[in-house]
Amino acid sequence: VSDPASNLGLEDIIRKALMGNFEDKTE
């Protein structure tokens, strides 16, 4: 789960969801 204190968090989520290899550890 990436660091929340920057927009990188959003881009991280987008890239993983877009590339389809999203490993969602939070679930």
Place this chain on the structure above:
Amino acid sequence: SRMHLVCPMSMSPYVDPRKSGHNIWLEFSMSFTPAVREVVEFAKRIPGFRDLSQHDQVSLLKAGTFEVLVVRFASLFDAKERTVTFLSGRKYSVEELRSMGAGDLLNSMFDFSHKLNALNLNEEEMSLFTAVVLVSADRSGIENVNSVEALQETLIRALRSLILKNHPNEAATFTKLLLKLPDLRSLNNMHSEQLLAFKVHP
């Protein structure tokens, strides 16, 4: 002092002051991350979106996710009752939320939601409008602007025909929808940084 996370994607605006900032974000991410993923899955289904370069897909999503989330969660803001429904399903009044420090964004969201809901779009219209919102997001990070513009024109044409077909006596509906785009852009410019950067105020 009590901490608040006044965002309807949380279960409640109250956060446990004994929890660390990181744990609070972790909890929030349980709903925010799937919401962002849903925006991406929605984007993937927009005809033509996947034909854009991967770089431009990411850029559009980074720039437009906030605006799509505003449209998607507009229905949580009940302008008549002056309440916001949080993820738990509980409604909080405007007065309550203001006492927690909610400010301009709350007013803007009510205003936006009221106007959008007044157009009575059906699911198909709302979906196509949301697609237009995404591809109309800020282009400063876009490499191939022509391809994004072509996709935007195609989607706007499709939205126009759909609205004229479904709302023959309400010619202004399409114009009102297009006028939502600058509203969303200014909401984005003014408020997305704080939300998307997850600054949790101690």
